Amino acid sequence: MTNNIKASLETINKLSQLLIAQLDARIENTERDNSQQTLTVASSTNDTDQDSEQYSDQQLAKLVTERHALISQLFNTYTQEQLSVELPLINELVSLDNQLTSKSQHNKQTLAAKILKLKKSKKVSKLYQKY
Numbered sequence: 001m002t003n004n005i006k007a008s009l010e011t012i013n014k015l016s017q018l019l020i021a022q023l024d025a026r027i028e029n030t031e032r033d034n035s036q037q038t039l040t041v042a043s044s045t046n047d048t049d050q051d052s053e054q055y056s057d058q059q060l061a062k063l064v065t066e067r068h069a070l071i072s073q074l075f076n077t078y079t080q081e082q083l084s085v086e087l088p089l090i091n092e093l094v095s096l097d098n099q100l101t102s103k104s105q106h107n108k109q110t111l112a113a114k115i116l117k118l119k120k121s122k123k124v125s126k127l128y129q130k131y
Contacts, residue, residue: 002082002085002086005074005078005082005083005085005086006086006089008070008073008074009074009086009089009090009092009093010089011070012067012070012071012074012093013089013092013093013096015063015066015067015070016067016093016096016097016099016100017096018063019060019063019064019067019100020096020099020100020103022054022055022060022063023100023103023104023107024103025053025054026054026107027103027106027107027110029054030107030110030111030114031110033114071093
């Protein structure tokens with residue numbers, strides 16, 4: 001039974017690490033896109049290797065759903081005493097969860113800023129079109 005708990009926690013932690021890596025890549029790409037848009041000189045970069053490793057929104061949603069189901073199953077199946085045997089893995093799960101929350105919030109703020117910037121530039125271009 002302890003092996004099942006350990007295997008479940010390790011799987012959840014691996015999924016969490018994968019999600020964190022994907023969020024990091026998305027944040028990096030968003031910030032890189034923002035900085036490239038401000039440059040007037042276009043330079044070609046070789047991003048094909050990075051982009052091929054990025055998951056689509058659907059794949060990320062599937063990972064999040066799978067992770068959530070595994071966590072729910074783990075805590076619904078085992079008691080607190082059974083889970084306490086694998087306390088280091090549970091602590092890692094909590095730490096990874098905090099990182100996921102933090103990175104998700106950062107990604108949300110970055111995307112919101114990008115949307116606001118796009119809206120402002122649309123307003124400016126509409127004003128110029130009037131004249």
